[in-house]
Amino acid sequence: MRISLDSVSVEWDGNVALNRVSLDLDQKNIAVIGANGSGKSTFARLLNGLVKPTSGRVLVGDTDVQADPKTAQRQAGFIFSNPDLQIIMPTVIEDVEFSLKPRKLGTTETSALARAALERFGIGGLADRRAHELSSGQKQLLALAAVSVTDPKLIIADEPTALLDLRNTQQVAEALFGLQEQQVVLVTHDLSLAARCDIAVRFEAGQLIEIGEPAEVIARYRRDYE
């Protein structure tokens, strides 16, 4: 999908979180980098309507996010850093089934879709486990299953590996980069993950600083902090 911001600003009580950002993106995997407080999460949240622009316009696909928040939410799933905050139901399978509730499918179909989603992320064997007992990495895979089971076109992951060790980070990265049906916006401080994306976007202090080849954007980012 085309992600398009036209002179978008976001302000909180007079503080500018994003300052007149315009961009056009349609790459499969999009990295978003920049220092803490630079506006990355604000950008990510604009894309599914969690944050509203103070001025300007956000288009995702054919959807004007502010004019049609329902579609914006349906077409974009969101993954947060803390997987505990995303678990809604007691068991793993129930948690994925819960995402399908609005579809009002039969129990057999719901259960089959949920199991297939778990299999896709390699956690089919954990279906009947208590969700809160999973490892952090497994919880993020569960979040991915629960979000992707409704077939969103876009997955926005805001520092999805921030709380994970190397091994779990690797698992979640493989799952994200392995997504066949979804475009991914990956906000991350893990520059090795950013480097694997098709394009990188860098924010600093609410400004869009640079968009381009991840290797180049990352190299300049590192240089600025040396």
Ligand SMILES: Nc1ncnc2c1ncn2[C@@H]1O[C@H](COP(=O)(O)OP(=O)(O)O)[C@@H](O)[C@H]1O
């Ligand atoms: N809900 C909010 N209320 C007030 N200020 C906020 C809110 N969300 C973000 N901000 C401010 O906006 C700026 C950008 O924040 P954020 O987009 O979360 O940055 P990042 O994700 O890059 O760390 C920061 O100065 C932050 O304090």
Ligand SMILES: [Mg+2]
């Ligand atoms: Mg953030």
